[in-house]
Amino acid sequence: MHNNKFILLALGVIALYVGVPFAIDISGRIDFFYTLTSVALLSIASAGVWLTFYIGRINIGQGAYALAGGYVSAILITQAGMSFWLSLPIAGLFCAVLSVFIGLPILRLRGVYFAMVTLVLTEVMRLVALALPVTQGAKGITSMPLPGELSVFGITLIPDFATLENPKIAFYWMAITIMIIAYAVLWRIVNSRLGHLCRSLQQNEELSASIGVNTAYLRVLAYSISSFFGGIAGASFVSIAQSIYPSSFQVTDSVNFMLNCFLGGLGFVFGPMLGTLILYFGWDLLFTTGQYQLLIYSTLLIMLMLALPNGVLSLFEKKKVGS
Amino acid sequence: MEQIIVNGLYLGAQYALIALGLTLIFSLMNVLNFAHGQMYVLGGFVTYTVVAQFQLPFIVGLVASALVLAVVGALVEKFLFRPVIKKSKREESTMLLAAGIAFFLDAVILLVFGEKQRGVPKIIDGVFNWDFIVIMPYDRIVIGFTAIAIIAAFILFMQYSTAGRAMRALAQDKVAATLMGVDVAMYSMIGFALGAALAGLVGGLLVTITGVNLGMGGPASIKAFMMIMIGGAGVISGAIAGGFILGMMESVGLTVLSEYGDITYLVIFASLMIFLALRPQGLMGKPWG
Numbered sequence: 001m002h003n004n005k006f007i008l009l010a011l012g013v014i015a016l017y018v019g020v021p022f023a024i025d026i027s028g029r030i031d032f033f034y035t036l037t038s039v040a041l042l043s044i045a046s047a048g049v050w051l052t053f054y055i056g057r058i059n060i061g062q063g064a065y066a067l068a069g070g071y072v073s074a075i076l077i078t079q080a081g082m083s084f085w086l087s088l089p090i091a092g093l094f095c096a097v098l099s100v101f102i103g104l105p106i107l108r109l110r111g112v113y114f115a116m117v118t119l120v121l122t123e124v125m126r127l128v129a130l131a132l133p134v135t136q137g138a139k140g141i142t143s144m145p146l147p148g149e150l151s152v153f154g155i156t157l158i159p160d161f162a163t164l165e166n167p168k169i170a171f172y173w174m175a176i177t178i179m180i181i182a183y184a185v186l187w188r189i190v191n192s193r194l195g196h197l198c199r200s201l202q203q204n205e206e207l208s209a210s211i212g213v214n215t216a217y218l219r220v221l222a223y224s225i226s227s228f229f230g231g232i233a234g235a236s237f238v239s240i241a242q243s244i245y246p247s248s249f250q251v252t253d254s255v256n257f258m259l260n261c262f263l264g265g266l267g268f269v270f271g272p273m274l275g276t277l278i279l280y281f282g283w284d285l286l287f288t289t290g291q292y293q294l295l296i297y298s299t300l301l302i303m304l305m306l307a308l309p310n311g312v313l314s315l316f317e318k319k320k321v322g323s
Numbered sequence: 324m325e326q327i328i329v330n331g332l333y334l335g336a337q338y339a340l341i342a343l344g345l346t347l348i349f350s351l352m353n354v355l356n357f358a359h360g361q362m363y364v365l366g367g368f369v370t371y372t373v374v375a376q377f378q379l380p381f382i383v384g385l386v387a388s389a390l391v392l393a394v395v396g397a398l399v400e401k402f403l404f405r406p407v408i409k410k411s412k413r414e415e416s417t418m419l420l421a422a423g424i425a426f427f428l429d430a431v432i433l434l435v436f437g438e439k440q441r442g443v444p445k446i447i448d449g450v451f452n453w454d455f456i457v458i459m460p461y462d463r464i465v466i467g468f469t470a471i472a473i474i475a476a477f478i479l480f481m482q483y484s485t486a487g488r489a490m491r492a493l494a495q496d497k498v499a500a501t502l503m504g505v506d507v508a509m510y511s512m513i514g515f516a517l518g519a520a521l522a523g524l525v526g527g528l529l530v531t532i533t534g535v536n537l538g539m540g541g542p543a544s545i546k547a548f549m550m551i552m553i554g555g556a557g558v559i560s561g562a563i564a565g566g567f568i569l570g571m572m573e574s575v576g577l578t579v580l581s582e583y584g585d586i587t588y589l590v591i592f593a594s595l596m597i598f599l600a601l602r603p604q605g606l607m608g609k610p611w612g
Contacts, residue, residue, distance in 0.1 A: 058415055105600030112355045112556055115418070116548040117599055123545055124592040131586055251541060255357070255422050262419040295434060298426035302403065305420045309411035 048229030061118030069231025095231030140245030265311025339566025360544030366526025367535030396519025442534030555608020
């Protein structure tokens, strides 16, 4: 059984790396590379949101960390001349540290209070980006270089993106690599002692505190991991767009990250990935409907919610119970 | 200084009305209505249609806004929120639904009313001028007092009518209220309709002064969330307090901080965070509403 699962997973990964580019080549829809790259990166941010759901908090503030991560990376690259590959983890760590300071007070809030305050946080980050001199206000930071070469001891691990003839596929591979790592980390967290403790927080915070779980430490930890994902996603997104503005990640994006998790299902590690795929791809496919795009999209969203209020992956759960 | 206070009161009266509707819906059903801002914009457009296109008096427009939004609210509750709440395992799932409804209303407003900024002619001309200490156009004064009158009527309704008492009972304890014979389904629907109607009324009031456009919905929702966080979610007095506090802070901030650039809201947000760290449930909220 365990072996079967492993083979299935390996097949899935191969399909992602080789199968999808092949299929796109055949169909000739080169624009899907950009769509799928975006899906992969956005699903990393959604994975972070999912982790805060896992400790029983509704996080509508991931856009704030994506924006912060994007700006940190952009500033390091353009003003300090740092390599993108180095700025990526720094952006993540910056967000993690930032989220500790923000999280300490606000994680005391629960339920809708936490949801509302994180929503406000997204707006705060946008205003900060507008007000600070280093972020260059509404003009944003533009014309950033493509990710350069990454080499260890003279061996080139990743070639310079600017020299590649097809940077689109390079970005796609980069995005899914980061996504796979992020979800592997997430899966590992959920299936560890930490994950068990997080579940205890989700169910009853007082009870778990009373049996000696350090709840305050745990929720800040989970929140900072979540923000780390947000920062990474933001920084990689900026490298693809080669620009960032205060409006790059807004309240709508924060809400979308949360919707991805809900739609995929909160009880499943791969829920946010599926949710992002459905929502973003659905939105993209509806582009041809022109002015009715938003109407159809929102109607579908509402219908889906009426039919499956517990997420798309709950379909499989029901089958299990039936058999 | 007097001018700042008057401006703050005027803003606060409108904000309090928006927050009242949101907090009513939240207290009854534990639903965070993301679509509240869109409902407010819809109300503005209904008034605009009635007043500017059908050439009817302003008061008819206001009533039409309230009625249309009440119907929308009732339908949304009966056919969308109720079944989802019944079926979903976590009550947060309603957030997705609410966000979907917000998108849906945005789309409908865009298709029906277009993306242009719309306004109606002033209801009264002239400016009130008290020795250049307080200067206020008459129409703003009328709108401000109308808002306060609606707030007062709402409080009286909640305090003394049967429906109001039933809704307060539901907000306090759903199970106990059911045992006392309160029809939960009906009063949830009435509450939702009332909350939506309040949003529509504010939209109708504001269309005479600032006009209305499609993009106003989202920011209005965020402001409403801030107000009920300040006052405490699900508490009527808290919503009113939150509305007036936010209105006053905005009015003071725009005057005092104007030399530092556009940072009023940044300062308000930052102080809100600090305030919530000290008092998570807001001014008058119950802990963990």
